[in-house]
Amino acid sequence: MNAPAREGHPESWYAATALPHPLHPRLEGAVRADVCIIGGGYTGLSAALELAQAGLDVVVLEGARVGSGASGRNGGQIHTGQRRDQDWIEQHMGMDDARKLWTLAEDAKAHLKGLIARHAIACDYRPGLIAADHKPGYVAHTHAYARKLTEVYHYPHARPLSRDELAALVGSSAYYGGMIDADGGHLHPLNLALGLAQAASRAGARIHENSRALAVREGAKVTVEVSGGGSVEAEWVLECGDGLQDGLDRRVDRHVMPIANYIAATEPLGERAKSIIANDAAVADSRFVVNYYRLSRDGRLLFGGGETYRRTLKADPGAFVRPYMLKVFPQLADVRIDYGWGGILGITMTRMPFVRRLGPRVLTASGYSGQGVMLAPYFGKILADAVRGVLGEFDLMARAPTPGFPGGPLMRWPLLAAGLSYYALRDRL
Numbered sequence: 251m252n253a254p255a256r257e258g259h260p261e262s263w264y265a266a267t268a269l270p271h272p273l274h275p276r277l278e279g280a281v282r283a284d285v286c287i288i289g290g291g292y293t294g295l296s297a298a299l300e301l302a303q304a305g306l307d308v309v310v311l312e313g314a315r316v317g318s319g320a321s322g323r324n325g326g327q328i329h330t331g332q333r334r335d336q337d338w339i340e341q342h343m344g345m346d347d348a349r350k351l352w353t354l355a356e357d358a359k360a361h362l363k364g365l366i367a368r369h370a371i372a373c374d375y376r377p378g379l380i381a382a383d384h385k386p387g388y389v390a391h392t393h394a395y396a397r398k399l400t401e402v403y404h405y406p407h408a409r410p411l412s413r414d415e416l417a418a419l420v421g422s423s424a425y426y427g428g429m430i431d432a433d434g435g436h437l438h439p440l441n442l443a444l445g446l447a448q449a450a451s452r453a454g455a456r457i458h459e460n461s462r463a464l465a466v467r468e469g470a471k472v473t474v475e476v477s478g479g480g481s482v483e484a485e486w487v488l489e490c491g492d493g494l495q496d497g498l499d500r501r502v503d504r505h506v507m508p509i510a511n512y513i514a515a516t517e518p519l520g521e522r523a524k525s526i527i528a529n530d531a532a533v534a535d536s537r538f539v540v541n542y543y544r545l546s547r548d549g550r551l552l553f554g555g556g557e558t559y560r561r562t563l564k565a566d567p568g569a570f571v572r573p574y575m576l577k578v579f580p581q582l583a584d585v586r587i588d589y590g591w592g593g594i595l596g597i598t599m600t601r602m603p604f605v606r607r608l609g610p611r612v613l614t615a616s617g618y619s620g621q622g623v624m625l626a627p628y629f630g631k632i633l634a635d636a637v638r639g640v641l642g643e644f645d646l647m648a649r650a651p652t653p654g655f656p657g658g659p660l661m662r663w664p665l666l667a668a669g670l671s672y673y674a675l676r677d678r679l
């Protein structure tokens with residue numbers, strides 16, 4: 251049975267097990283700040299923490315509740331590297347930038363672990379991530395990629411898995427092999443967001459919930475108009491609303507498209523849990539619409555599967571995800587779904603993040619395309635560094651190719667839906 255929803259958060263296993271979190275006041279009246287941050291997810295909260303720690307006066311505007319966007323709803327999976335693999339990055343950005351992007355992603359992982367440790371964020375971090383191939387033809391490439399990470403990128407944590415080795419870890423006959431990344435992992439995503447908010451708040455950032463940015467006006471200073479009639483005048487504005495920001499700034503909307511993805515949480519599986527995932531790692535498979543899953547600390551299977559290409563969420567996410575889960579684990583047909591929820595995430599055409607200077611004093615980082623748990627907190631830091639004039643990583647990421655969606659902000663929807671639906675259909679073949 252679902253626990254009562256926390257106000258402003260969807261009914262989810264995450265909301266039901268969230269750390270206590272105060273309601274931050276709405277923004278009232280006209281205020282000033284050094285930096286105004288739009289969005290209280292990982293990107294915005296991490297930027298706020300960095301800047302407040304550096305002594306800047308920071309206002310965070312969150313349209314709903316802190317962590318109520320993708321950051322409090324996601325699969326909690328910590329992937330290594332960028333969303334595109336190193337082969338793709340080498341091909342599109344060259345070997346030099348590919349090495350820099352790899353190092354940046356490793357730094358992002360270390361930064362995430364450092365945040366959790368420094369601020370004692372109780373978010374159940376656990377190591378291990380398995381990549382599982384659902385087609386026999388994919389396995390040789392996955393094994394070669396694991397070896398490449400070791401040999402070319404000196405990454406010691408990736409190991410190829412044969413079909414039998416994988417089957418010993420994941421109780422499904424749907425896979426033909428894969429690899430395990432001992433330094434990937436998983437965590438409770440909402441509690442990570444709430445912990446970041448608490449740390450930012452303690453460092454002096456002023457967080458306002460239920461305060462939606464309606465317009466960003468650039469002049470000598472940047473002014474943000476806020477729902478309820480308030481406004482913030484700031485030296486800098488950081489747009490950190492990811493997919494949920496859609497409609498605020500056309501310069502972002504051209505490049506970042508919101509899509510919906512869904513998760514179901516089963517009832518606690520008790521002794522059966524170990525027969526589903528033996529080593530408590532997270533698992534992501536090779537489908538275009540990825541199935542991703544892991545065990546919660548109370549032994550539920552948290553299974554992510556299925557996405558829809560529109561701004562609104564399905565009415566019964568649990569029922570929507572269930573067939574995806576049963577295709578991988580038919581033995582769970584008797585198991586109850588206790589929670590189902592969906593969330594909106596931003597994707598880009600190339601699936602590389604969209605990092606851009608939108609105006610002289612307006613910056614954005616968004617469009618992590620399903621890889622924001624590890625990347626977004628670090629990209630908040632990259633934005634904070636850029637405000638302080640440290641531009642190396644900002645400029646590196648701004649070079650990543652993220653062309654606009656065909657059709658522009660208006661026509662991109664039908665074109666994207668048609669394109670993605672085609673690939674989603676290929677998963678079923």
Ligand SMILES: Cc1cc2nc3c(=O)[nH]c(=O)nc-3n(C[C@H](O)[C@H](O)[C@H](O)COP(=O)(O)OP(=O)(O)OC[C@H]3O[C@@H](n4cnc5c(N)ncnc54)[C@H](O)[C@@H]3O)c2cc1C
Nearest residue numbers: 289291292293313319321324325327463491593621622623
């Ligand atoms: C179902 C699902 C599963 C996922 N699984 C994974 C996973 O396993 N691993 C992984 O790495 N990534 C995953 N992701 C992606 C990951 O959650 C995101 O990349 C990451 O949370 C992005 O953080 P963010 O701070 O940029 O955006 P968000 O967390 O979405 O935060 C943006 C915030 O901005 C606010 N906002 C938007 N517009 C305005 C406005 N105009 N004014 C004020 N506030 C505004 C929103 O309310 C929101 O709280 C998943 C996403 C979803 C939805």
